[in-house]
Amino acid sequence: MEEKRKKRSKRNIKNINTKKKRICSSSCSCNTRTHDHSSTTIQTLFFACNSFFKSPNSVPLPLDVNMIHFLLDNMTLEDVGLHSDQLFFMSKTTSNGTPRITYATVYQCNNFSMCLFFLPPRAVIPLHDHPGMTVFTKILFGSMHIKSYDWIDPIHESTHLRSAKIVMDSVFTAPSKSSILYPNAGGNIHCFTAITPCVFLDVLGPPFLDGRDCSYYKEHPCSSSSSSSDCNEVKEDNQNCWLEEIDVPKDLFRGVEYLGPKIIDA
Numbered sequence: 001m002e003e004k005r006k007k008r009s010k011r012n013i014k015n016i017n018t019k020k021k022r023i024c025s026s027s028c029s030c031n032t033r034t035h036d037h038s039s040t041t042i043q044t045l046f047f048a049c050n051s052f053f054k055s056p057n058s059v060p061l062p063l064d065v066n067m068i069h070f071l072l073d074n075m076t077l078e079d080v081g082l083h084s085d086q087l088f089f090m091s092k093t094t095s096n097g098t099p100r101i102t103y104a105t106v107y108q109c110n111n112f113s114m115c116l117f118f119l120p121p122r123a124v125i126p127l128h129d130h131p132g133m134t135v136f137t138k139i140l141f142g143s144m145h146i147k148s149y150d151w152i153d154p155i156h157e158s159t160h161l162r163s164a165k166i167v168m169d170s171v172f173t174a175p176s177k178s179s180i181l182y183p184n185a186g187g188n189i190h191c192f193t194a195i196t197p198c199v200f201l202d203v204l205g206p207p208f209l210d211g212r213d214c215s216y217y218k219e220h221p222c223s224s225s226s227s228s229s230d231c232n233e234v235k236e237d238n239q240n241c242w243l244e245e246i247d248v249p250k251d252l253f254r255g256v257e258y259l260g261p262k263i264i265d266a
Helices: 002-025 032-038 041-052 062-073
Strands: 101-108 113-119 124-128 134-141 143-151 161-173 179-181 189-194 198-205 216-221 240-246 253-255
Touching: 041 062, 041 113, 041 198, 062 134, 062 198, 143 198, 189 198
Parallel strands: 101 253
Antiparallel strands: 101 113, 113 198, 124 189, 124 216, 134 179, 134 198, 143 161, 143 189, 161 240, 216 240
16 A cells, blocks of 8 residues: 555656646746756645645645655755754753744745744744644654644633643654644644754645634643543543643744745746
8 A cells, every 4th residue: 555655646746747847838937047946856845735735724635645745755954955064053052941943934825834943952842733724744854752632622611621632742753754733633732842953844734824823732631620521531541631721932933044945936
């Protein structure tokens, strides 16, 4: 099955590359530099996302998901214009407290965005959700711990707590496979903790635009409340907990300009 999936993904890449060539050949403004950009891996990823995220509310079809996975799984630091010996956040000499996280927007439109995140050692992206979003994540460098949840129940107004189940609680090291979360499944609420300096690429559909924003949460063990039967009926591996919404952390991120291969939005 895995071999068949790879063959289908390769056929889809050929179709996208054919479409890409038609667009470039029909544009009078395309010069040698533009053709170089149109052949980059990040450009191929853009064409795939542009085809599969058809509207702000669309979720890619299973075959389209396989295609994006295939492209991301084969991406490297060099594909976004980076080298491991040039990473500016590698220093372990950080100030007191949690290190700040740097991000660079590769591309953004109403339907999807591509964004790079740079985490120094010990940096944490706190537990947060992705309302109505499909998100692909590919670790390009380093190791980080990912913990994710999906909701079990609606919020309990009396306690402002909501029951959730653990979907993922593991360490991932580049070049591990890309992952995906969906609007209501796959670990839509997650937290990242950098073990080493890390770089990862997110593809988000739709992006955080037009009032769409994430909420942040704090974990509570199920034993901290007995008002719901969901957490009383904990599975044998004790994978349930309560999540409480908290204020947005301050000064968590800082943006920088993306300097890698340019995206041709034809």
